[in-house]
Amino acid sequence: MSPRTNNLLLGAALCAAMVSAHGVGAQEARLLSIRDDATRNRVRIFVEAARLRGTPTEPLVSRALEGIAFKADAKRIEQALAALEKRMRRAKELLAPHATVDELAAAADAIANRVPEKAISDLRRIAPRRTITVEIGVLTELVAKGVKPSVAATMVRDLMAKGATGAQLTELNAAVQQDVALGVTPMEALVLRTRGVMSLLPPAASVNAAQRP
Amino acid sequence: MHRSAAEIRFSAALLASVAVLTPPALAQGARHEARVEAGVARISQPGTHSRNAFVLSGFRSHADSAFAALLAGNATWARDSVAAAQVIGALAWRPTAMSRWQFEGGASGAVFSFAKVGSDGNGSGWLRVRRQLGMHVGVIAGGAVGHTLRGSEQAHSNTVDVGAWVTGGALTLDFSASRARTEDSLLMAASRIFTRSRSAWLDLHDVAATATWTHGQLELAATQRWRRGVRGTDAVQSATTGGATYAFTPRVAVVISAGRQLADPVRGAPDATTASAAVRFTFAELRDGTPPPRESDVSVARMTDGTVLVVRIRAPARARVEVAGSFSGWDPVPITRKGEIWEAQVHVPPGRHRVAYRVDGGPWHAPTGLARLREFDGEVGLIVVP
Numbered sequence: 001m002s003p004r005t006n007n008l009l010l011g012a013a014l015c016a017a018m019v020s021a022h023g024v025g026a027q028e029a030r031l032l033s034i035r036d037d038a039t040r041n042r043v044r045i046f047v048e049a050a051r052l053r054g055t056p057t058e059p060l061v062s063r064a065l066e067g068i069a070f071k072a073d074a075k076r077i078e079q080a081l082a083a084l085e086k087r088m089r090r091a092k093e094l095l096a097p098h099a100t101v102d103e104l105a106a107a108a109d110a111i112a113n114r115v116p117e118k119a120i121s122d123l124r125r126i127a128p129r130r131t132i133t134v135e136i137g138v139l140t141e142l143v144a145k146g147v148k149p150s151v152a153a154t155m156v157r158d159l160m161a162k163g164a165t166g167a168q169l170t171e172l173n174a175a176v177q178q179d180v181a182l183g184v185t186p187m188e189a190l191v192l193r194t195r196g197v198m199s200l201l202p203p204a205a206s207v208n209a210a211q212r213p
Numbered sequence: 214m215h216r217s218a219a220e221i222r223f224s225a226a227l228l229a230s231v232a233v234l235t236p237p238a239l240a241q242g243a244r245h246e247a248r249v250e251a252g253v254a255r256i257s258q259p260g261t262h263s264r265n266a267f268v269l270s271g272f273r274s275h276a277d278s279a280f281a282a283l284l285a286g287n288a289t290w291a292r293d294s295v296a297a298a299q300v301i302g303a304l305a306w307r308p309t310a311m312s313r314w315q316f317e318g319g320a321s322g323a324v325f326s327f328a329k330v331g332s333d334g335n336g337s338g339w340l341r342v343r344r345q346l347g348m349h350v351g352v353i354a355g356g357a358v359g360h361t362l363r364g365s366e367q368a369h370s371n372t373v374d375v376g377a378w379v380t381g382g383a384l385t386l387d388f389s390a391s392r393a394r395t396e397d398s399l400l401m402a403a404s405r406i407f408t409r410s411r412s413a414w415l416d417l418h419d420v421a422a423t424a425t426w427t428h429g430q431l432e433l434a435a436t437q438r439w440r441r442g443v444r445g446t447d448a449v450q451s452a453t454t455g456g457a458t459y460a461f462t463p464r465v466a467v468v469i470s471a472g473r474q475l476a477d478p479v480r481g482a483p484d485a486t487t488a489s490a491a492v493r494f495t496f497a498e499l500r501d502g503t504p505p506p507r508e509s510d511v512s513v514a515r516m517t518d519g520t521v522l523v524v525r526i527r528a529p530a531r532a533r534v535e536v537a538g539s540f541s542g543w544d545p546v547p548i549t550r551k552g553e554i555w556e557a558q559v560h561v562p563p564g565r566h567r568v569a570y571r572v573d574g575g576p577w578h579a580p581t582g583l584a585r586l587r588e589f590d591g592e593v594g595l596i597v598v599p
Contacts, residue, residue, distance in 0.1 A: 030542055063588075065543040066567065070577060070589035080588060102564050109565065109595065113586060137565035137597035144584030144595060167599040174512070177582055 027061050034064070039074040046081050055085050059105035087111045094121045097128075106136040113144050119153030126160045134166035138173045145176070146186040155194045162201045172197050248272040250468065252491020254289070259405045259484055266291040268491060281305040299323040315343040317355070321480065325363070335361045335481035349380045353389075359479035361397055368397035370478035374419075387423040392416060392443075395478035404476035404484035406448040416444035419475075430460040440475055450475055450484075458493070466493040510580035511568060511596055519560050520598055524548065524580065526555045528572045537577070538568035538593070545571070567593040 027047070034040040043064045047057045060081050067077035091107030092099060094117055099107070107120050119139065123132050135156060142152040159169060172193050179189035250270045257263035267290050274283040281304070288298040303319030318340045325333040341355030356373040376389030395401065396413045408415065421438040435455040442448040454472030461467070471488040512523045524536045526548060534555040535545035541559070548557040548570070567586065569577035579585045583594030 033542070033544070062539050062542070066539070066593070067589050069537055069543040069545075069569075070591050072589040076589065106565050109586065113584075133564050134597050134599050137595070140565070141584040141595055141597060144586060165599075170597055170599040173597065181582065 027057060030061055030065065034068050036074070039068070039077065042074045042078055043081070046078055050081075050085050053085075055088055056101040056104060058101055059088065059108065060084060062105075083112075084108055090117070091120070095124045095132075099124075100131055100133070102133040103131055103136065106133045106140070110136050110140040110143075113140050114149055115139055115143050116149055116153055119149070119157065122153070122157050123160060126157065132160075135160060135169060138166075138169045141173055142176065142186070142190060145180065147176075147190050148187060151187060152190065155190055159194065159197060159201075162198065164197055164201060168197055168200075246272070246274045247496040248493060249496075250491045250493045252468070252489055254487055254489035256291075256485055256487045258403065258486070264291050268489060280307075297323065297325050313345040313351075315345075317341040317343065323481065325481070333363050335359060337479050337481075339479075350378070352377045357479045359481065361400065361478075361481035363399065366399060368395065368400070368478075368481075370395035370397055372479050383427045385425045387421075387425075389419075389421050391419045391421075393419065393478055397478050397481070400476055400478055400481060400483055401446070406442065406446050406450070406476065408445050409447055414444065415442065415446050417441070417446075417448075417478075418443050430466075432458045436472075438475055452484075464495050466495070467491070468493050510570075510582055511594060520563065521558045522561050522566070522568065522596065522598070524557045524559065524568070524570065526570050526572075526580070527553075528555055532572045533574065534570060534572050535574075536568065536570045538566050540566050540568070561598055563598050565595060565597045567595060569593045 028044075031040055031044055031047070034043060043061075047060050047064070050060055051057050063080055063084050064077055067080055072080070087108035088104045090111060091104045095103055095107055110120055111117065115136075120136060123135050123139070127135070139152055139156045142156070143149045156169065159172070164172075172190075175193045175196075176186060176189040179193070180186050184192075248271070250268075250272070252268050254266045254268050255263050256266055268287070269289075270285065270287040272283065272285045275281065283301075283303050285301045285303075286298070287301075299321060300323075301319060301321040303317065305315055305317045307315050318338070320338040321336070323335045325335070337357060337359035339355060339357035341353055343351055343353045345351040353376045354374070356371065358371045359369070361368045361370070370393065372391050372393040374389050374391030376387060378385060378387045380386075394414055394416050396415075398408060398413075398415075401408070401415055406415065406417070418441050419438060421436060423434065423436040425432065425434045427433075433456070435453070438452050440448070440450040440452075452473040452475045454470065454474060456468065456470030456472075458466050458468045467490070469490045473486045474482070474484070476482065476484045510525055512525075522540070526534050526536075528534050530550060532555075534548040536548055536557050536559065537543050537545045538559075540561045546557060546559060548555040550556075568580060568583070569591070570580055571577045577591055577593070579592040579594040583596055585592045586595050
């Protein structure tokens, strides 16, 4: 290895360490907004342990702050964090080989809301090289609104396979919401709106198209 | 045995306050509603002095996205006169939940006197079709037939009608035009519609306009009707009715109404002027536990400087409303009042966000219209920003 290469690697390592330290510092600052010392310490210990286990900590900190906003006690927050970490670890397996923090958090929410695990791994298989946070989020929203999980999973998967973009899926989700407000059942609204989006997609669209960012 | 017009006046007038009930609006999920209304009324008819009466009615309905049904009953009693009762059943059906067509039908049966059940009464039925032309406008067409029995006297009547409705904000306007044919000369005479020929049938043209305005717990309604005889009579009549409903709570409301109602030959109800006040008790239950559908409180908007969540919350003018979410690290963001609602625009990065709002520092709620996620003994809304 040449001295020049060594210098580049050292520089990169230092930069990574600084960024990581900055992230930890920012999270620490956010944890300081927890006024109760005992609760803050328990959250801090949990988050630190999760970091050592290789779990992204940003979603955990966010969930802890949500618990504080909802006036949950330390034990309840700890339980929620443990459940979230477990789901994120499962999400990591489903989204393998690699997943962003946002994708993991979105998939963890999806699992918590009865989205079939196979549906999540199917989405990753269709788009292995781009982030699918929006797609997972839309799927979770549809299921949470009352669409049968298997139907929602099939619709979103088919739309992705035909090249639908995240923006199109979000628009579909908004249209479903509008229909529901007018009295249509979520299931019927999804089926109808999916046909509408399908008709806009190019017939030749393929899995390759779906993988475009 | 022939009976004079005066004899039938009051007994049939007791039914004047009963309108043809429309099946409940088709709804998201399955919705049940039960209602009881009790009150007093003062009723007068052409050529008679006014009478006091007690009115009791019940209403039971079921509605989902494609089918709705109701069953209603109504009884009226006056101390110095006879009692009357009416039962109404109605159905509404849409071929699919997204269909713009809606078909309605119903039937009603009435007795004009509890002492003469089977000899004094009316039976009627109707069919209607509604066509929604846009989000806020539609047309309607239909017809009804009725058969009235007073002792040995029998009379048939029928009507065809067309109409339209339009809604804008809190205001709804209904217009209708109808042609009624009747051979109920006793009812017509009691309602001051006199024949000018020996024809057994009279034809009447009606035009009506109804305005309904809702603001918070208050609903106001007014109807103006014009009538003109086109066959067998030269009668020209007009009538105005108005009413107000104020809901003190979602379950208890006061209903008052006053005005003149023209004779309804299909249902055997004569011309009458009424003033009434009643208390309404509503027992509503949502089988699936979801709240009634309403427009979403949160939407996503693209601005020149990025994407924003637009949050609109309905809350009292003097309240303090805040929104928070994963985008703000769950720090409450104050919302400012704009007109009738509270509105905030919050810049957010793409991704999925959990969001909630609270009023006056109370518990956090998931905004209406968003998917709801349960956590920490409460609910947050989930929104995805592309």
